[in-house]
Amino acid sequence: MGLRWHFYTAAPRGLWCARRFPGWSEEVSGSMVSGKSSKSARNPQAGRGAQPTRGDRSSRGGRSTGAGQGSRSPRNASSGRGSRSAVSGARKSSAVRGRSTPWGMISLILVVVLFAGGLGWYLVAKANAPSYTPSERNQDPSTQIAGVQVIKYTGGNHVLPDQRVAYTHSPPFGGAHDGFWAACNGVVYPTPVRQENLVHDLEHGAVWIAYNPDTVSSEGVATLASKVQGQTYMVMAPYPGLDQPISLQSWGHQLKVSDPNDPRIDQFIQALRLNRYQYPEVGATCAALGPGQFDQDNPPPFVPTPPTSQIDGKTVVDENAAGNPAATTDQSGMGGAVPNTGGQ
Numbered sequence: 059m060g061l062r063w064h065f066y067t068a069a070p071r072g073l074w075c076a077r078r079f080p081g082w083s084e085e086v087s088g089s090m091v092s093g094k095s096s097k098s099a100r101n102p103q104a105g106r107g108a109q110p111t112r113g114d115r116s117s118r119g120g121r122s123t124g125a126g127q128g129s130r131s132p133r134n135a136s137s138g139r140g141s142r143s144a145v146s147g148a149r150k151s152s153a154v155r156g157r158s159t160p161w162g163m164i165s166l167i168l169v170v171v172l173f174a175g176g177l178g179w180y181l182v183a184k185a186n187a188p189s190y191t192p193s194e195r196n197q198d199p200s201t202q203i204a205g206v207q208v209i210k211y212t213g214g215n216h217v218l219p220d221q222r223v224a225y226t227h228s229p230p231f232g233g234a235h236d237g238f239w240a241a242c243n244g245v246v247y248p249t250p251v252r253q254e255n256l257v258h259d260l261e262h263g264a265v266w267i268a269y270n271p272d273t274v275s276s277e278g279v280a281t282l283a284s285k286v287q288g289q290t291y292m293v294m295a296p297y298p299g300l301d302q303p304i305s306l307q308s309w310g311h312q313l314k315v316s317d318p319n320d321p322r323i324d325q326f327i328q329a330l331r332l333n334r335y336q337y338p339e340v341g342a343t344c345a346a347l348g349p350g351q352f353d354q355d356n357p358p359p360f361v362p363t364p365p366t367s368q369i370d371g372k373t374v375v376d377e378n379a380a381g382n383p384a385a386t387t388d389q390s391g392m393g394g395a396v397p398n399t400g401g402q
Contacts, residue, residue, distance in 0.1 A: 190328040197335035200311055203325050207312045213261050213338030219358070222365035223254055229268045229297055230257050231307040241346035241354040242266075242293035246283045250360030251295045255352055259293055260309040262342035263332045267323075268297035268305045278303070278318035285323065291332050291344050299362055309337040 188202040200206045211232030217223060223234045235257035240247075242259040256266050267282055274282075282304065286292040297305065302314035306323060308330035315322060334340045346354045 199329035270300035
Protein backbone atom coordinates (compact mmCIF):
# COMPACT_ATOMS: atom_id res chain seq x y z
CA MET A 59 0.00 0.00 0.00
CA GLY A 60 1.21 3.48 -0.76
CA LEU A 61 0.76 6.87 0.82
CA ARG A 62 -1.16 9.78 -0.69
CA TRP A 63 -1.15 13.24 0.72
CA HIS A 64 -4.28 15.35 1.06
CA PHE A 65 -4.52 19.01 2.03
CA TYR A 66 -7.37 19.85 4.39
CA THR A 67 -8.59 23.33 5.04
CA ALA A 68 -10.05 22.35 8.41
CA ALA A 69 -8.02 22.82 11.60
CA PRO A 70 -5.20 22.57 11.75
CA ARG A 71 -5.30 24.91 8.72
CA GLY A 72 -2.94 24.15 5.90
CA LEU A 73 -1.93 20.72 7.18
CA TRP A 74 -1.00 17.95 4.83
CA CYS A 75 -2.34 14.63 6.07
CA ALA A 76 -1.51 11.15 4.97
CA ARG A 77 -4.15 8.69 4.16
CA ARG A 78 -3.69 4.95 4.28
CA PHE A 79 -3.99 3.07 1.11
CA PRO A 80 -2.73 -0.36 0.06
CA GLY A 81 1.05 -0.65 0.07
CA TRP A 82 1.91 1.99 2.65
CA SER A 83 3.94 1.42 5.85
CA GLU A 84 3.88 3.13 9.21
CA GLU A 85 7.57 3.86 9.06
CA VAL A 86 7.34 5.60 5.77
CA SER A 87 4.27 7.52 6.76
CA GLY A 88 5.70 8.48 10.09
CA SER A 89 8.95 9.69 8.67
CA MET A 90 7.14 11.63 5.96
CA VAL A 91 4.81 13.25 8.49
CA SER A 92 7.70 13.93 10.80
CA GLY A 93 9.66 15.47 7.98
CA LYS A 94 6.75 17.62 7.00
CA SER A 95 6.21 18.77 10.56
CA SER A 96 9.84 19.66 11.13
CA LYS A 97 9.99 21.60 7.91
CA SER A 98 6.83 23.47 8.82
CA ALA A 99 8.24 24.28 12.20
CA ARG A 100 11.45 25.66 10.75
CA ASN A 101 9.72 27.60 7.99
CA PRO A 102 6.01 28.22 8.52
CA GLN A 103 5.60 29.65 5.00
CA ALA A 104 7.29 26.73 3.30
CA GLY A 105 4.35 24.43 3.78
CA ARG A 106 1.90 26.91 2.36
CA GLY A 107 3.90 27.77 -0.68
CA ALA A 108 4.83 24.23 -1.60
CA GLN A 109 2.74 22.61 -4.30
CA PRO A 110 2.44 18.89 -4.82
CA THR A 111 3.40 17.37 -8.10
CA ARG A 112 0.87 16.20 -10.60
CA GLY A 113 1.27 12.66 -9.31
CA ASP A 114 0.52 13.77 -5.73
CA ARG A 115 -2.87 15.20 -6.57
CA SER A 116 -6.03 13.23 -6.05
CA SER A 117 -9.56 13.63 -7.31
CA ARG A 118 -12.70 13.59 -5.29
CA GLY A 119 -16.06 13.89 -7.00
CA GLY A 120 -14.41 15.05 -10.24
CA ARG A 121 -12.64 17.99 -8.49
CA SER A 122 -8.86 18.24 -8.22
CA THR A 123 -7.21 19.73 -5.20
CA GLY A 124 -3.90 21.49 -5.45
CA ALA A 125 -1.63 23.43 -3.21
CA GLY A 126 -2.51 26.73 -4.89
CA GLN A 127 -6.21 26.25 -4.27
CA GLY A 128 -5.79 24.89 -0.80
CA SER A 129 -3.56 27.74 0.34
CA ARG A 130 -6.49 30.21 0.32
CA SER A 131 -9.04 30.42 3.08
CA PRO A 132 -12.78 30.18 2.27
CA ARG A 133 -13.09 33.96 2.65
CA ASN A 134 -10.22 34.58 0.28
CA ALA A 135 -11.58 32.03 -2.18
CA SER A 136 -14.95 33.77 -2.17
CA SER A 137 -13.24 37.11 -2.66
CA GLY A 138 -11.29 35.68 -5.59
CA ARG A 139 -14.44 34.39 -7.20
CA GLY A 140 -16.04 37.83 -6.76
CA SER A 141 -13.05 39.50 -8.34
CA ARG A 142 -13.16 37.10 -11.27
CA SER A 143 -16.88 37.78 -11.67
CA ALA A 144 -16.25 41.55 -11.66
CA VAL A 145 -13.50 41.19 -14.26
CA SER A 146 -15.72 38.97 -16.39
CA GLY A 147 -18.57 41.49 -16.14
CA ALA A 148 -16.25 44.34 -17.10
CA ARG A 149 -15.06 42.38 -20.11
CA LYS A 150 -18.63 41.66 -21.18
CA SER A 151 -19.53 45.35 -20.76
CA SER A 152 -16.50 46.35 -22.82
CA ALA A 153 -17.49 43.85 -25.50
CA VAL A 154 -21.02 45.27 -25.57
CA ARG A 155 -19.64 48.76 -25.92
CA GLY A 156 -17.37 47.56 -28.71
CA ARG A 157 -20.37 46.08 -30.52
CA SER A 158 -22.49 49.29 -30.25
CA THR A 159 -24.19 50.59 -33.43
CA PRO A 160 -21.73 52.73 -35.53
CA TRP A 161 -24.13 55.63 -36.20
CA GLY A 162 -21.36 57.86 -37.50
CA MET A 163 -20.40 55.40 -40.21
CA ILE A 164 -24.05 54.76 -41.08
CA SER A 165 -24.69 58.50 -41.40
CA LEU A 166 -21.65 58.92 -43.63
CA ILE A 167 -22.77 56.08 -45.88
CA LEU A 168 -26.27 57.57 -46.14
CA VAL A 169 -24.84 60.97 -47.10
CA VAL A 170 -22.66 59.40 -49.78
CA VAL A 171 -25.58 57.38 -51.16
CA LEU A 172 -27.89 60.40 -51.23
CA PHE A 173 -25.24 62.55 -52.89
CA ALA A 174 -24.52 59.91 -55.51
CA GLY A 175 -28.23 59.46 -56.18
CA GLY A 176 -28.82 63.21 -56.47
CA LEU A 177 -25.84 63.64 -58.77
CA GLY A 178 -27.00 60.77 -60.95
CA TRP A 179 -30.51 62.20 -61.17
CA TYR A 180 -29.13 65.64 -62.10
CA LEU A 181 -26.88 64.22 -64.81
CA VAL A 182 -29.70 62.14 -66.29
CA ALA A 183 -32.10 65.09 -66.20
CA LYS A 184 -29.50 67.35 -67.76
CA ALA A 185 -28.79 64.84 -70.50
CA ASN A 186 -32.49 64.48 -71.27
CA ALA A 187 -33.28 68.21 -71.02
CA PRO A 188 -33.62 70.08 -74.32
CA SER A 189 -30.75 72.37 -75.24
CA TYR A 190 -31.61 75.89 -76.37
CA THR A 191 -28.08 76.79 -77.41
CA PRO A 192 -27.68 76.82 -81.20
CA SER A 193 -25.03 74.63 -82.77
CA GLU A 194 -24.11 73.08 -86.10
CA ARG A 195 -26.25 70.06 -85.27
CA ASN A 196 -29.05 72.08 -83.65
CA GLN A 197 -29.35 75.21 -85.76
CA ASP A 198 -32.82 76.22 -84.56
CA PRO A 199 -33.42 75.24 -80.92
CA SER A 200 -36.61 77.33 -80.88
CA THR A 201 -38.42 74.42 -82.55
CA GLN A 202 -38.40 72.79 -79.09
CA ILE A 203 -40.31 75.74 -77.58
CA ALA A 204 -44.09 75.44 -77.58
CA GLY A 205 -45.92 78.25 -79.39
CA VAL A 206 -43.08 79.55 -81.59
CA GLN A 207 -44.17 80.56 -85.09
CA VAL A 208 -41.56 80.31 -87.85
CA ILE A 209 -41.67 81.98 -91.30
CA LYS A 210 -38.88 82.29 -93.86
CA TYR A 211 -38.09 85.87 -94.88
CA THR A 212 -35.59 87.32 -97.32
CA GLY A 213 -33.46 90.14 -95.96
CA GLY A 214 -32.24 93.37 -97.55
CA ASN A 215 -35.60 94.85 -98.61
CA HIS A 216 -35.65 98.45 -97.37
CA VAL A 217 -38.18 101.27 -97.50
CA LEU A 218 -37.94 105.04 -97.12
CA PRO A 219 -38.26 106.64 -93.67
CA ASP A 220 -41.69 108.05 -94.59
CA GLN A 221 -42.98 104.77 -95.98
CA ARG A 222 -44.82 102.06 -94.14
CA VAL A 223 -45.09 98.35 -94.77
CA ALA A 224 -48.37 96.42 -94.69
CA TYR A 225 -47.18 93.62 -92.48
CA THR A 226 -49.20 90.42 -92.26
CA HIS A 227 -48.30 89.82 -88.61
CA SER A 228 -48.55 92.12 -85.62
CA PRO A 229 -45.94 92.74 -84.40
CA PRO A 230 -43.97 91.96 -87.59
CA PHE A 231 -40.93 89.67 -87.40
CA GLY A 232 -39.44 89.86 -90.89
CA GLY A 233 -39.86 91.30 -94.36
CA ALA A 234 -39.32 94.80 -95.70
CA HIS A 235 -38.13 97.40 -93.19
CA ASP A 236 -36.61 100.85 -92.85
CA GLY A 237 -33.05 101.37 -94.02
CA PHE A 238 -32.08 102.64 -90.53
CA TRP A 239 -32.23 100.31 -87.56
CA ALA A 240 -33.28 101.23 -84.04
CA ALA A 241 -30.55 101.19 -81.41
CA CYS A 242 -30.76 97.71 -79.92
CA ASN A 243 -27.90 97.23 -77.46
CA GLY A 244 -29.98 96.66 -74.33
CA VAL A 245 -32.28 99.64 -74.99
CA VAL A 246 -35.69 99.83 -73.27
CA TYR A 247 -37.82 102.44 -75.03
CA PRO A 248 -40.46 104.06 -72.82
CA THR A 249 -42.72 104.93 -75.77
CA PRO A 250 -43.86 102.95 -78.86
CA VAL A 251 -41.35 102.97 -81.74
CA ARG A 252 -41.90 102.77 -85.49
CA GLN A 253 -41.97 99.07 -86.28
CA GLU A 254 -40.14 99.35 -89.64
CA ASN A 255 -37.03 100.41 -87.70
CA LEU A 256 -37.41 97.63 -85.15
CA VAL A 257 -37.72 94.96 -87.84
CA HIS A 258 -34.30 96.03 -89.11
CA ASP A 259 -32.92 95.10 -85.65
CA LEU A 260 -34.11 91.54 -86.19
CA GLU A 261 -32.18 91.39 -89.45
CA HIS A 262 -29.03 92.09 -87.39
CA GLY A 263 -29.68 89.22 -84.98
CA ALA A 264 -31.48 91.07 -82.16
CA VAL A 265 -34.50 89.94 -80.14
CA TRP A 266 -37.32 92.47 -79.77
CA ILE A 267 -39.68 92.26 -76.78
CA ALA A 268 -43.02 94.00 -77.34
CA TYR A 269 -45.67 94.33 -74.64
CA ASN A 270 -49.18 95.72 -74.35
CA PRO A 271 -48.97 98.66 -71.90
CA ASP A 272 -52.67 98.22 -71.06
CA THR A 273 -52.38 94.61 -69.87
CA VAL A 274 -48.87 94.27 -68.41
CA SER A 275 -48.36 95.66 -64.90
CA SER A 276 -45.46 97.86 -63.89
CA GLU A 277 -43.93 94.88 -62.09
CA GLY A 278 -44.25 92.84 -65.27
CA VAL A 279 -42.61 95.60 -67.30
CA ALA A 280 -39.73 95.68 -64.82
CA THR A 281 -39.32 91.91 -65.10
CA LEU A 282 -39.13 92.13 -68.89
CA ALA A 283 -36.77 95.11 -68.77
CA SER A 284 -34.35 93.14 -66.58
CA LYS A 285 -33.92 90.71 -69.47
CA VAL A 286 -32.97 93.54 -71.84
CA GLN A 287 -30.99 96.17 -69.97
CA GLY A 288 -27.26 95.72 -70.30
CA GLN A 289 -27.67 92.95 -72.89
CA THR A 290 -26.37 93.40 -76.42
CA TYR A 291 -28.74 92.74 -79.32
CA MET A 292 -31.80 93.16 -77.10
CA VAL A 293 -34.49 95.82 -77.47
CA MET A 294 -37.86 96.44 -75.80
CA ALA A 295 -40.73 98.83 -76.46
CA PRO A 296 -44.47 99.05 -75.76
CA TYR A 297 -46.80 97.99 -78.59
CA PRO A 298 -50.34 99.36 -78.28
CA GLY A 299 -53.18 97.08 -79.34
CA LEU A 300 -51.15 93.86 -79.00
CA ASP A 301 -53.49 90.85 -78.91
CA GLN A 302 -51.40 89.17 -76.18
CA PRO A 303 -49.71 90.80 -73.19
CA ILE A 304 -46.20 89.97 -74.46
CA SER A 305 -44.69 89.12 -77.84
CA LEU A 306 -41.08 88.19 -78.64
CA GLN A 307 -39.61 88.57 -82.12
CA SER A 308 -36.43 87.48 -83.83
CA TRP A 309 -35.89 87.28 -87.58
CA GLY A 310 -38.51 84.81 -88.87
CA HIS A 311 -39.60 83.75 -85.35
CA GLN A 312 -42.32 84.90 -82.95
CA LEU A 313 -43.60 83.79 -79.54
CA LYS A 314 -46.56 85.28 -77.66
CA VAL A 315 -47.03 84.73 -73.92
CA SER A 316 -49.18 86.19 -71.16
CA ASP A 317 -46.85 85.95 -68.15
CA PRO A 318 -43.62 87.95 -67.79
CA ASN A 319 -42.20 85.02 -65.79
CA ASP A 320 -42.93 82.43 -68.48
CA PRO A 321 -39.73 80.33 -68.83
CA ARG A 322 -40.18 80.26 -72.60
CA ILE A 323 -39.10 83.90 -72.72
CA ASP A 324 -35.56 83.02 -71.63
CA GLN A 325 -35.57 79.95 -73.84
CA PHE A 326 -36.51 82.05 -76.87
CA ILE A 327 -33.75 84.56 -76.16
CA GLN A 328 -31.15 81.84 -75.67
CA ALA A 329 -32.16 80.03 -78.84
CA LEU A 330 -32.38 82.99 -81.23
CA ARG A 331 -30.39 86.00 -80.07
CA LEU A 332 -27.35 86.17 -82.37
CA ASN A 333 -28.15 82.73 -83.76
CA ARG A 334 -26.04 82.98 -86.92
CA TYR A 335 -28.05 80.24 -88.61
CA GLN A 336 -31.29 82.22 -88.48
CA TYR A 337 -30.73 85.88 -89.44
CA PRO A 338 -29.41 87.40 -92.68
CA GLU A 339 -26.77 89.95 -91.67
CA VAL A 340 -24.39 88.12 -89.35
CA GLY A 341 -21.89 90.57 -87.86
CA ALA A 342 -24.06 93.67 -88.29
CA THR A 343 -24.11 96.19 -85.44
CA CYS A 344 -26.87 97.31 -83.10
CA ALA A 345 -25.21 100.59 -82.10
CA ALA A 346 -27.14 103.86 -82.18
CA LEU A 347 -27.00 105.86 -85.41
CA GLY A 348 -27.75 109.33 -84.08
CA PRO A 349 -30.00 112.24 -85.17
CA GLY A 350 -30.85 112.40 -88.86
CA GLN A 351 -30.84 108.62 -89.12
CA PHE A 352 -32.39 107.19 -85.96
CA ASP A 353 -32.51 109.29 -82.84
CA GLN A 354 -32.54 106.97 -79.82
CA ASP A 355 -33.74 109.76 -77.51
CA ASN A 356 -36.45 110.87 -79.92
CA PRO A 357 -37.31 107.83 -82.06
CA PRO A 358 -39.90 107.90 -84.86
CA PRO A 359 -43.28 107.03 -83.33
CA PHE A 360 -45.37 103.94 -83.81
CA VAL A 361 -48.36 104.45 -86.12
CA PRO A 362 -51.19 102.00 -85.39
CA THR A 363 -53.34 102.70 -88.44
CA PRO A 364 -52.83 100.64 -91.62
CA PRO A 365 -50.63 102.25 -94.28
CA THR A 366 -52.30 103.88 -97.28
CA SER A 367 -49.56 102.66 -99.60
CA GLN A 368 -49.53 98.88 -99.68
CA ILE A 369 -45.89 97.93 -99.51
CA ASP A 370 -45.65 94.22 -98.89
CA GLY A 371 -41.97 93.64 -99.36
CA LYS A 372 -42.25 92.73 -103.05
CA THR A 373 -42.71 96.28 -104.29
CA VAL A 374 -40.33 98.02 -101.92
CA VAL A 375 -38.01 100.81 -102.93
CA ASP A 376 -34.57 99.55 -103.95
CA GLU A 377 -32.07 100.63 -101.32
CA ASN A 378 -29.72 101.81 -104.08
CA ALA A 379 -32.39 103.73 -106.00
CA ALA A 380 -31.93 107.44 -106.64
CA GLY A 381 -33.74 109.67 -104.19
CA ASN A 382 -33.62 107.09 -101.38
CA PRO A 383 -31.87 108.82 -98.46
CA ALA A 384 -31.11 105.45 -96.96
CA ALA A 385 -29.09 104.52 -100.04
CA THR A 386 -26.38 107.01 -99.04
CA THR A 387 -25.64 105.07 -95.83
CA ASP A 388 -24.37 101.61 -95.06
CA GLN A 389 -27.60 99.67 -94.78
CA SER A 390 -26.07 96.53 -93.35
CA GLY A 391 -24.54 98.30 -90.39
CA MET A 392 -21.28 96.47 -91.03
CA GLY A 393 -19.35 99.47 -92.35
CA GLY A 394 -18.76 97.71 -95.65
CA ALA A 395 -17.28 94.65 -93.97
CA VAL A 396 -18.03 91.12 -95.08
CA PRO A 397 -20.58 89.45 -92.76
CA ASN A 398 -19.00 87.30 -90.09
CA THR A 399 -20.25 83.81 -90.84
CA GLY A 400 -18.37 82.42 -87.87
CA GLY A 401 -21.33 83.24 -85.63
CA GLN A 402 -21.79 85.41 -82.59
